Amino acid sequence: MTTLTSNLNLISQHSKNHQQHHSSSIVEEIKGLIRVHKDGYIERPNIVPCVTTDLSPNLNVISRDIIIDNVTNIWARFYVPNSQIKNLPILVYFHGGGFCVGSAAWSCYHEFLAMLCSKIGCLIMSVNYRLAPENPLPAPYDDGLNALIWLKKQFLYQNENSEFSWWTKKCNFSNVFLGGDSAGGNIAYNVAKRVNSCDDDFLRPLNLKGLILIQPFFGGKVRTESEKCIAGSALNLVASDTYWRLALPYGEDRDHPWCNPLVKLEELKVLMMPMLVCISEMDILKDRNLEFCDALESVGKRVEYEVFKGVGHAFQILSKSQVSKIRVVQMMDCVKSFMDL
Numbered sequence: 001m002t003t004l005t006s007n008l009n010l011i012s013q014h015s016k017n018h019q020q021h022h023s024s025s026i027v028e029e030i031k032g033l034i035r036v037h038k039d040g041y042i043e044r045p046n047i048v049p050c051v052t053t054d055l056s057p058n059l060n061v062i063s064r065d066i067i068i069d070n071v072t073n074i075w076a077r078f079y080v081p082n083s084q085i086k087n088l089p090i091l092v093y094f095h096g097g098g099f100c101v102g103s104a105a106w107s108c109y110h111e112f113l114a115m116l117c118s119k120i121g122c123l124i125m126s127v128n129y130r131l132a133p134e135n136p137l138p139a140p141y142d143d144g145l146n147a148l149i150w151l152k153k154q155f156l157y158q159n160e161n162s163e164f165s166w167w168t169k170k171c172n173f174s175n176v177f178l179g180g181d182s183a184g185g186n187i188a189y190n191v192a193k194r195v196n197s198c199d200d201d202f203l204r205p206l207n208l209k210g211l212i213l214i215q216p217f218f219g220g221k222v223r224t225e226s227e228k229c230i231a232g233s234a235l236n237l238v239a240s241d242t243y244w245r246l247a248l249p250y251g252e253d254r255d256h257p258w259c260n261p262l263v264k265l266e267e268l269k270v271l272m273m274p275m276l277v278c279i280s281e282m283d284i285l286k287d288r289n290l291e292f293c294d295a296l297e298s299v300g301k302r303v304e305y306e307v308f309k310g311v312g313h314a315f316q317i318l319s320k321s322q323v324s325k326i327r328v329v330q331m332m333d334c335v336k337s338f339m340d341l
Contacts, residue, residue, distance in 0.1 A: 028133075028246060030239045033101045036133060036246065050105035053077065059118045062166070063110070068150045072130060074143050077104040079117035079124040080167045089122045089175040089339055091212070092147060094129065096182030096314060098217065098235075098243030099140060104128035108317035112328075120336045123171055125151065129187065132247040137258050140183075144191035151176070152206045174207040177339060182235070182285075182314060183243070185216030190258060196270045211275040212335055215285055215313055216292070219244055220260040221253060224287035233282055233312030234319075240284065262291060268299050276338040277305040278331055282312040306334050 028036040035043040053063040060082045068074045081088065095102045095109050103109070104126040117124045129143035154164055155173040162168060178188040192211050195203060219240060227237055244254050257264045275296065279289040286307070296303040308315070308327045315324040316331060 028242055030098075030100075030242050033097075033239075034246075042134065044101055048106045048108055050103055051107045051110050052105075053110075055110075055114050059114050061114050061117050063114060064166075065105075066164070068127075068147055069143075072143065072146075074130065074146065075104070075128050076147060077110070077113075077126040077128070078167055079113055079126070080170060081117060081121055081123075085121065086170050087172045087175075088170050089177060089209075090151070090171055090173065091116075091120075091122050091124045091177045091179050091339070092144075092151065092188075093124055093126045094140070094144060094180030094184030094187040095126065096180070096184045096215075096217065096317075097131075098239070099132045099137065099183045099186075099247035100243055101131065102183075112317050115328075116332055116335070119332045120339060122177075122339060123167060136249055137247050138190070140187045141190045141194065141258075144178075144187050145194055148176075148191070148195065148203060148206065152203055155205060173205055176206050176208050177210050177212055178208060179212030179214070179335075180216075181214035181316070183217045183247075185213035186218060186258075189213060189216060189261070192273065193267065193270055196272050208273055210273050210338060210341075211271075212278075212338065213275060214278040214316065214331070215280055215283055216277065216289060217243075217285065218259060218261060218288045218292060219254040220262070220288065221255045224291070226287040227284045230282060230284045230286070230312075233280075233284060234315075235284055235313040237284060262295050265295060265299060268296055268301060271296075271301055274302040274338075274341070275304070276334065277303060278334065279305055279307045280311050280313055280315060281307055281309045285313060304334075304338060306331075 025038045026035050027038050032045060032047045053065060055061055055063050062080045062082050063077060065075055065077050068076055095104055113124050113126055127147045129140040154168055158168040178192050180188040188211055195208060244259055248256055254260060255263050277289055277293050279286055293303050293305045310323050311327045316328050
């Protein structure tokens, strides 16, 4: 449980040196993001820069990286309001990237989560989980659950002299939310399912109050209208299918419950916490996200959802348009309202 002073050892797992590799044929590729070679070699080009924990003083937010598991090299980037306010809610967040790319150190996530922390006034623990295809599902779910167990231990063993007292003394560990965008939303959902299927005392005194799913990455063998018709968003159907081939266990298809939660409606019933689902109008996932919300309501679960007009997948981290900036503020308002309930 060591606080990191440098990101260099973290970034290397996402941006390997490819110059010495005389490639065999490429068997899977999402242009600019990942190439999988026939001999098993994997490339992840630096399409998005990884950044240190530095932030503008205007945000009034402190950010640091902490190792959660030395064996698996799982770590998290923390965002803490730089104020005397205590009893802050905690948001455990999982980044997107189709389970195959992405990092808690990506500049777009660093900027977005720092803004979210500042606006909402909560502590954010952004988990850097293992990636597929080296670590296919359920590895990210395992990492998410282990992150919650680690968080529980920080509460149980906290004291004023702890190296983590700079954030633990500000938190309300009975007011914890799980969240994420795209693949991270899928991870948050599946981690919540695991927690709810465990004994009631599994995470106590941690108390999960709700799920915040931003454009959650779900799929299925039968195409939806938005998958067939929407183009020009950050996520297209070819990339989506490739991510699922790389992430799902060998031999499984897109109707596996980890991909398509609607194939086993009874599993939706185990979720005991309210949910907020943020949906983008111009996203190929729009219909799946709406069907997911309808299914939750049909089994009596409390779900709030908002469709953000005129924006596509991952607009909150990838688009700098004026419309996207307006929608980001609206999304943050929705998240704040949900967490304040």
